[in-house]
Amino acid sequence: MVCSSPHSGRFYPRAFKRMSRLDEHSLRRSEDSHVDALFAAAPEVGASLLAARYPRAYVDLNRAANELDPLLFEDPLPVDAHADSDRVAAGLGVIARVVASGMPIYAGRLPLEEADRRIAAIYRPYHAALAELLRTARRRWGWSLLLDCHSMPSGTGGASRTTADGLAGGVDIVLGDCHGASCAPGLVATAESALREMGYRVRRNRPYAGGYCTQHYGRPETGAHALQIEINRALYMDETTLRRRPDFSRTAADMTRLLAALMRHDFNSEQTVAAE
Numbered sequence: 001m002v003c004s005s006p007h008s009g010r011f012y013p014r015a016f017k018r019m020s021r022l023d024e025h026s027l028r029r030s031e032d033s034h035v036d037a038l039f040a041a042a043p044e045v046g047a048s049l050l051a052a053r054y055p056r057a058y059v060d061l062n063r064a065a066n067e068l069d070p071l072l073f074e075d076p077l078p079v080d081a082h083a084d085s086d087r088v089a090a091g092l093g094v095i096a097r098v099v100a101s102g103m104p105i106y107a108g109r110l111p112l113e114e115a116d117r118r119i120a121a122i123y124r125p126y127h128a129a130l131a132e133l134l135r136t137a138r139r140r141w142g143w144s145l146l147l148d149c150h151s152m153p154s155g156t157g158g159a160s161r162t163t164a165d166g167l168a169g170g171v172d173i174v175l176g177d178c179h180g181a182s183c184a185p186g187l188v189a190t191a192e193s194a195l196r197e198m199g200y201r202v203r204r205n206r207p208y209a210g211g212y213c214t215q216h217y218g219r220p221e222t223g224a225h226a227l228q229i230e231i232n233r234a235l236y237m238d239e240t241t242l243r244r245r246p247d248f249s250r251t252a253a254d255m256t257r258l259l260a261a262l263m264r265h266d267f268n269s270e271q272t273v274a275a276e
Helices: 014-019 024-028 112-141 185-197 212-217 248-263
Strands: 002-005 048-051 144-152 173-176 202-204 224-232
Touching: 002 112, 048 112, 112 144, 112 212, 144 212, 144 248, 173 185, 185 202, 185 224, 185 248, 212 224
Parallel strands: 002 048, 002 144, 144 224, 173 202
Antiparallel strands: 173 224
């Protein structure tokens, strides 16, 4: 099993901050803050953990490399650019035009070479490392599981919920398997059952069915499974200050229990045949 946290990076290059019209706190609103720390114990249960160092506002690792925004760049886009995706339309391509709150990041357009540089220096090495971890797992075991780790705003997913600390929030956990296309159903059931036993309210595929990483790496017919997890931020952090709440340790311990449950899953029962 490989845990990937593509949106928790928090190293903001000085040149990027000078380029942006926003202060660093506003830029950080796009982060999946602390998600890498929630899954930090992955190696203790035998899984790998790959976490971004650069932030989502700088380069989004959960997008296709050619999801380029025509409203952001001053140069013509390459002919293979996927400029009409829903994510690009929202300003959230591989180089984001806006932060999660919708505020524009830049005062003007960027040269296309800026995107090329970020993709070459950060995006491609991250995906090369992730692909190699998954290939190694399949070579050794005949299968692999990518757990793509994210967080979501507390208002996501419908009716509010109040925790023991009086925190209001939406559904606790959303599991995304691209509506059954990226992961064997038994694995999703194992994850959902483990989370529900811990007291979490779990929903599948609404409103997050799985982003680029889940779609790209999930090929269950070849033994390559991918499952996205979205965790309600109100469970473990203050969404205004971005600081951890006292319940952070409990949430992190629960995520470790989830990983342990997935590691105990009998992958052979999924009857998948690895392609490699």
